[in-house]
Amino acid sequence: MPALHALANPTRFLKIARPLTGALTWVGIALIALGCWAGLTQTPPDYLQGDSVRILYVHVPAAWLGMGGWSGIAIASIAFLVWRHPLAEVAARAIALPGALFAAICLVSGSIWGRPTWGTWWQWDGRLTSMLLLFFVYCGYIALARADADRGGDGRIPAIFGIAGSVLLPIIRYSVVWWNTLHQGPSIGLTSSTIDRAILWPLPIMLAGFTLFFIGVVLMRMRAMLATAKAEARMARMARS
Amino acid sequence: MKAKHQRLTLALLALAAVVAAGLLALSALKDQAAFFYSPSDALRDGPPPGKAVRLGGMVAANSVARAADGVTVHFVVTDGKGTTSVTFAGIVPDLFREKSGVVAEGHFNADRSFTATNLLAKHDEKYMPPEVAGAMHETKTLVR
Known part of the structure; x- marks a missing residue:
């Protein structure tokens, strides 16, 4: 916890975040480029799906960040409610937009994969529907956080929404295990995978690349939000004097 | 504090x-x-005949037969505990094949057979290059 408390100081946070933003973003982009090259040219096609298997190199990291992003919002919301650190609220709001974007990428790439594989763009099965709900919950969070800030709220209501939205995370994760769904079961466990190694190996590169890029974007947005707040405070001070 | x-x-x-x-x-x-009924669900407490539902499972080995008219396909869907025979007239998806997953949209008939109006291929969680497939796919395990 002392590390978290030290980071809660915006000045100290900015000092660490400033060099980290560029580094994470560029390393992330480099890894994504490497992963794209490997996934498009170096791996064999699947025996059934053919070349459309390559969509997984985008689909899986996007799904991971869509869900991981909401986990981040939930953790930041708890930190904000408990310790009242304004930085935690900034973090949650900074995560929301890229999180929603990656959830959308997951849905769209899945749909493009579903057309040749299943024979349909969209079906209301448990996994697809719960992921679509998560996207809508992201949109709701973004609107709610903005409305709360516009009306001079203290950020507690979006934080409670951030915790409540976590209800979807176990549903998305276990929908394919506990329900009959059109979507296949999980391919990747903690220690094993039902994806053959020849096809699997670019995926960790893409996962790392997407994740670093995501963190870089979140840091960028947090810095922009802090700068905006600082500028607004200065203008308010000038208007008073 | x-x-x-x-x-x-x-x-x-x-x-x-x-x-x-x-x-x-x-x-x-x-x-x-549930997105679909499995054959054993349908045998236990199946939906009434004529109701629009989905039936899902594996296409049983050596069960796919094409009728003389060229568009009608008969096959058996199994989930290991029960089987249902399905009739479908139309274009089957590319990934429709025996010992592979399928989801059929349609309705049950009075004799518990199923008439499909649309077929979806259900892909499983196994991905492998063509040269690894074949015998390994049939054992349903990827030994490493």
């Missing part, structure tokens, strides 16, 4: 309650949220 601990406990309890609610909803909705 005390208020802070109280808020922490409350927040963690709220998170645990929310996640537990999600898991409860998952298990409670098991039947309603």
